[in-house]
Amino acid sequence: MQLNYKILQTSTFRLSALYLLLFAISVAALLGYIYLNTTVLLERQTDDTIRAEVQGLADQYRLRGLAGIIETIQRRSREDTGSIYLLADPNNKAVAGNLDTLPNQATTDSEWIEFALDVKHGGLVEQHEARAFHADLTGNYELVVGRDVEPLRQFAGIIRGTVYWALGIALVLGLGGGLLMSRNFLRRVDAITEASRSIMDGNMAGRMPVSGSGDELDRLALALNAMLEQIERLMAGMKEVSSNVAHDLKTPLTRIKANVESALRSGNDEEYREALEKTVEESDRLLQTFNALLSITRAESGQSRSGLEPLDARAILDDVAELYEPMAEELGGGLVVEADGELPVMADRQLLAQALNNLIDNALKYGAKEGEAPQITVSGRVDGDKVVIAVGDRGDGISEQDREHVVERFVRLDSSRSRPGNGLGLSLVSGVMKLHGGSLQLGDNHPGLLAKLVLPLHRAAS
Amino acid sequence: MQAMAQEETTETKPETTRRSMRILVIEDDREAASWLIRGLAESGHVADHAADGEEGLNLAMEGVHDVLIVDRMLPKLDGLSIVRSLREAGIKTPALILSALGDVDERVKGLRAGGDDYLGKPYAFAELLARVEGLGRRKADQPQETRLRAADLEIDLLTRNVTRLGRPIVLQPREFKLLEYLVRNAGHIVTRTMLLENVWDYHFDPQTNVIDVHISRLRSKIDKGFEEPILQTVRGAGYMIRAT
Numbered sequence: 001m002q003l004n005y006k007i008l009q010t011s012t013f014r015l016s017a018l019y020l021l022l023f024a025i026s027v028a029a030l031l032g033y034i035y036l037n038t039t040v041l042l043e044r045q046t047d048d049t050i051r052a053e054v055q056g057l058a059d060q061y062r063l064r065g066l067a068g069i070i071e072t073i074q075r076r077s078r079e080d081t082g083s084i085y086l087l088a089d090p091n092n093k094a095v096a097g098n099l100d101t102l103p104n105q106a107t108t109d110s111e112w113i114e115f116a117l118d119v120k121h122g123g124l125v126e127q128h129e130a131r132a133f134h135a136d137l138t139g140n141y142e143l144v145v146g147r148d149v150e151p152l153r154q155f156a157g158i159i160r161g162t163v164y165w166a167l168g169i170a171l172v173l174g175l176g177g178g179l180l181m182s183r184n185f186l187r188r189v190d191a192i193t194e195a196s197r198s199i200m201d202g203n204m205a206g207r208m209p210v211s212g213s214g215d216e217l218d219r220l221a222l223a224l225n226a227m228l229e230q231i232e233r234l235m236a237g238m239k240e241v242s243s244n245v246a247h248d249l250k251t252p253l254t255r256i257k258a259n260v261e262s263a264l265r266s267g268n269d270e271e272y273r274e275a276l277e278k279t280v281e282e283s284d285r286l287l288q289t290f291n292a293l294l295s296i297t298r299a300e301s302g303q304s305r306s307g308l309e310p311l312d313a314r315a316i317l318d319d320v321a322e323l324y325e326p327m328a329e330e331l332g333g334g335l336v337v338e339a340d341g342e343l344p345v346m347a348d349r350q351l352l353a354q355a356l357n358n359l360i361d362n363a364l365k366y367g368a369k370e371g372e373a374p375q376i377t378v379s380g381r382v383d384g385d386k387v388v389i390a391v392g393d394r395g396d397g398i399s400e401q402d403r404e405h406v407v408e409r410f411v412r413l414d415s416s417r418s419r420p421g422n423g424l425g426l427s428l429v430s431g432v433m434k435l436h437g438g439s440l441q442l443g444d445n446h447p448g449l450l451a452k453l454v455l456p457l458h459r460a461a462s
Numbered sequence: 463m464q465a466m467a468q469e470e471t472t473e474t475k476p477e478t479t480r481r482s483m484r485i486l487v488i489e490d491d492r493e494a495a496s497w498l499i500r501g502l503a504e505s506g507h508v509a510d511h512a513a514d515g516e517e518g519l520n521l522a523m524e525g526v527h528d529v530l531i532v533d534r535m536l537p538k539l540d541g542l543s544i545v546r547s548l549r550e551a552g553i554k555t556p557a558l559i560l561s562a563l564g565d566v567d568e569r570v571k572g573l574r575a576g577g578d579d580y581l582g583k584p585y586a587f588a589e590l591l592a593r594v595e596g597l598g599r600r601k602a603d604q605p606q607e608t609r610l611r612a613a614d615l616e617i618d619l620l621t622r623n624v625t626r627l628g629r630p631i632v633l634q635p636r637e638f639k640l641l642e643y644l645v646r647n648a649g650h651i652v653t654r655t656m657l658l659e660n661v662w663d664y665h666f667d668p669q670t671n672v673i674d675v676h677i678s679r680l681r682s683k684i685d686k687g688f689e690e691p692i693l694q695t696v697r698g699a700g701y702m703i704r705a706t
Binding site: 280284287288291292295307319322323324326327330350353354357358361364425 | 567570582584586636662664665666667668669670672675676678679698
């Protein structure tokens, strides 16, 4: 009972019921049209013929008298055409024609009558329906001209039957089919509901069932599965991040605690002061890490997409290069800009500058071989429908297998661990690029690292 | 000649030329507020306190304060609404908005609402003080000036000529901008973040001491060959150009 009620509520059933109704109406309309066009038309034609014949016979009677009409009726009666003729005298006695007696219904002049007609068919007598026109002639003679309309009536009956059957079959098939389809649909929806319930209960590895037919439910299930996978990936990422955060924050916190405790034990003002200064330094670094993490989260969640505006990345490139150039020189190296022309992009100036800032900062820190000074090239060019901003250095580069890994949060390569940093720089760059619909690509600068920011070219609407 | 005379009068240690200000702190966190008020008092200012948005707006409406320090999130009435209401009422007291929401979007919202500066939490007190004092000065500034002076240094904003003791100094455009900002705030500490925001218009932390390198370049140009250094480093806070 419960199940039936549920089936009636499904959208599939409602749709098929509606479809069925429309289908039934159109079947009825079509057959009704055929019915009208055949039977009614045929009947009207018959009536016309009969009336013409009555007219003809009446004319005979008038022109040629009783003998003339009798002769014509007898001639026509002999031909087996299904026509019925009767000429009765004033005593209602048949004078001519193939009908034995005047039908009871024939009472008034110029009137259509219908009556049962006995037809001998071999040895059998069949009762047929007949339709005739009854007319009074002068001299109290009466004329009946008609047709055996049994075949016509049978034909109409057949058509009517067809209509009923067609409607009946359509109803049964439609309702049954609708119920079947709904049940099938319901079963699959129930399976999906069941699967989601199990996932909600904590079975994160669970997936929506896919029948393999590639229909819309399959597409829905596949989309949901893709979503679940993305969520699982993100959750795994979150778990990793939180354990990394815990680790990376624990270390400086432990250092602070150790410093403060040892200073407290010493009871020496000078050491107090030193410990407090160190604490400020360490907490500044912690805050920096926090801020960097927040920036990444913000960029990755796409919150700042509204801040994107059309701008020339060339100006950002020049600005950031100008900011860092003195520093490169201070280290005995150099920073060269290789770019010409505009680099039109849709970007958030601050975020793009920060991304470029991080790349140059990395190049300054790690972009030189031991004992050498950093030589950094910052370039910008339009490549097809992309704007490519690249920072190249002459350091040890990043090996191919590390390139994907190094973008993740808190990942620091062994070679850089000894230097200050929080392992978030490239994660932020990657997040910023995602926000801009672009990508961070790490490649080989032969020698060194070539870090490319690839952004979609923004063509001004003209 | 005048510059020479000035140099003779002040040649001792770097001391900012401070004017006592009356500051309204609208902050619901008692501890943070008392820390702020103590710090401001120690720096020679008078601070009033409001613990919620409505009280803060009422006090600020009196229009007697030199600077407002407004927390972004407050009970009863949030910081942006306070500033917006004040501006609508025609009260132009400079406002520094404090917020844990330190990102650029929030900053833009804060400035759009009528705030004059925006500082993300947590912050160093030195940073806050430098900004608050900067806002307090802004009112007194005469922005129409085309020549700026600090001690024996002179900047002509029209010809972009810089001279010290009458000797011309050649600067790159960015160095000029940096010097201009420092001189406009002569006698007051400016933090690295303030420089990054006002000279470069960057509102993020570059993680490296890039600013220091620019300062040392500038210093080599304006202090080299002169007896008395004019560009001073204030430890733990930032930089300052001597006013006299």
